Amino acid sequence: MRVLSDDDVAAVLDLTELLDVVADGLRAQGRGAVERPDRPHFPVGEGVPDANGDPAPEPLGTGLVMPAYVHGAAHYATKVVGVHGGNAERGLPTVNASITLTAADTGLPAATMAGSRITNARTGCIGGLAARELAVADPVTVGVVGAGQQARWQVAAIDAAVDVAAVRVYSPSDSRETCAADLRDREIDATAVDSAAAAVTDADVVVTATTATEPVFDGDDLAPGTLVVAVGAYTAETRELDDRTVARAASLFADVPDETAATGDFPRHDAADLTPLAAVLEGTAGRRNPDDIVVVASVGTAVLDAATAEHVLERAAASGVGTVIDL
Secondary structure (H helix, E strand, O other): OEEEOHHHHHHHOOHHHHHHHHHHHHHHHHHOOEEOOOOOEEEEOOOOEOOOOOEOOOOOEEEEEEEEEEOOOOEEEEEEEEEOOOHHHHOOOOEEEEEEEEEOOOOOEEEEEEOHHHHHHHHHHHHHHHHHHHOOOOOEEEEEEOOOHHHHHHHHHHHHHOOEEEEEEEOOOOHHHHHHHHHHHOOOOEEEOOOHHHHHOOOOEEEEOOOOEOOOOOHHHOOOOOEEEEOOOOOOOOEOOOHHHHHHEEEEEEOOHHHHOOOOOOOOOOHHHOEEHHHHHHOOOOOOOOOOEEEEEOOOOHHHHHHHHHHHHHHHHHHOOOEEOOO
């Protein structure tokens, strides 16, 4: 099997190519040509001894297992994720992941690879595809609320998909300055601003990539024609969009409507109110009017992990990247 480190993944992962890979995965999901079992999640770490040998009285984190298969693919994927809030104090990432690819015809293990970059990249491509299919302006001005890794990946993928004129980044902490500087290092014209209103007002594309539990901007600040890409909310307790934004939107799209409707962004909607983003990629749905506000919300899907990991393995094998071992 081939083992790919994060550096190996980075060496073969190209966002411009990945946009079409993610689009194909979403189309397959929309057609029902995938297997996507429920992802179990469970507390981990209770009873683990600390430095003094005392057992932890409560869980230290959450484990998740995310399997998926795209019909016709050579491999199926199993992503194993650990979410440990205490890692920040250890200087470690809060979320860590690895992905194993297994041959669909024989069940033999084919690859294990670092999964966090793949997760970030495939999620970023949601914003890139949304901008490519639904943004009106050319080039676009992007307003970003949030300054973490996913904010960077969203902007990078949008920049890979369309021409970006400028980016305005807001976060309540000084991280907005670091995020803007990192984007400038990518040769993207990015500026840190002092409020969410300054970020989203007159933006062509608004991205929210936060862990917020209440709305992060005022929907009345959106200009006609704005595309809103919301990727932070993933439970009923997490929320980035206010009622005004959702009410002003002429169209609501989601990568996984059933799961997206259950987040805090849509307390008054159900899955029937959300159109699959796959329909946009199939050409059966889309923007109806240049002045419409359009929302695309994402909770993530293991189908995109499977599609992205398959692509990464193909690129790595063709380039001789990674370490091949016998189990």
